Amino acid sequence: MPRISIPKREDAPVGSKPILDNVEKMLGFVPNLHRLMSISPNVLSGWATLMASLAKTLDIKTRDGIALAVSEADGCDYCLAAHSFMAGNLAKIPADEIELNREGRSTDPKRQAAVAFAKALIETRGKVSDAQFTAVRDAGWTDANIVEMIALTAQFLLTNFINNAVQTPIDFPEVSPAKAT
Numbered sequence: 001m002p003r004i005s006i007p008k009r010e011d012a013p014v015g016s017k018p019i020l021d022n023v024e025k026m027l028g029f030v031p032n033l034h035r036l037m038s039i040s041p042n043v044l045s046g047w048a049t050l051m052a053s054l055a056k057t058l059d060i061k062t063r064d065g066i067a068l069a070v071s072e073a074d075g076c077d078y079c080l081a082a083h084s085f086m087a088g089n090l091a092k093i094p095a096d097e098i099e100l101n102r103e104g105r106s107t108d109p110k111r112q113a114a115v116a117f118a119k120a121l122i123e124t125r126g127k128v129s130d131a132q133f134t135a136v137r138d139a140g141w142t143d144a145n146i147v148e149m150i151a152l153t154a155q156f157l158l159t160n161f162i163n164n165a166v167q168t169p170i171d172f173p174e175v176s177p178a179k180a181t
Contacts, residue, residue: 004166006036015041019048032171033078033159050155057148060091062111066118066149067156068101072178073122076160081172083156113139114149121153 009030012020016038023034037044057063064087071079080102087093087101097107104119106112117136120128136146162168 002032002036002166002168004036004039006032006168007039009035012038013041016044019044022048029171031082032168033082033163036162036166036168047155047158050151050158054148054152054155057152058114058145061087061093061108062114063152064091064093065097065101065106065111065115066152068098069104069115069119070122070153070156071160072102073104073119074157074160074164075178075180076163077175077177078163078168078170078172079156079160080178081170081175084175085172110139110141114141114145117146117149118153121150122157126150 009020009024012035020030020034020038024030034044037047055063058066064083067083068080068087071083084098087098088095093101100106101115104116106115113136117128117132120132124132133146136149137143141149
């Protein structure tokens, strides 16, 4: 049971409704997370603005890989279900690659460096080693890309924290829960 009551879509504040409309167009429904964030139009708008800006960075498979690695490392079962659904259905990432991404790995060497770096960011609270920083650079990522990876990690951490704190009910197809760390 969630610790904060999640409003029905029609009960969301007026300032949140345009963003909820966009989410519904994109996904075909309004997930619990978005309805939860809608109780504060500023939070929902801040998340949507950050997401829209960062959606223009990297490529979709790398962004989804980072989302999966971050959500696994942070133990967010809600986000694992949501990002697994989106990775498989929207980005057409195969199930075995989704599982690897959750572990901070990938079959693609360049993507491997990015998802491993994102996982390391969570595990070290941003205090990655020189070797971890060098590995992502050596894989061909630019300094701008590295800053984008850090920002994406923070974006996904935001929703992880909201869902973990509130215990948001999962409304995506279930996946195996995050491994205990």
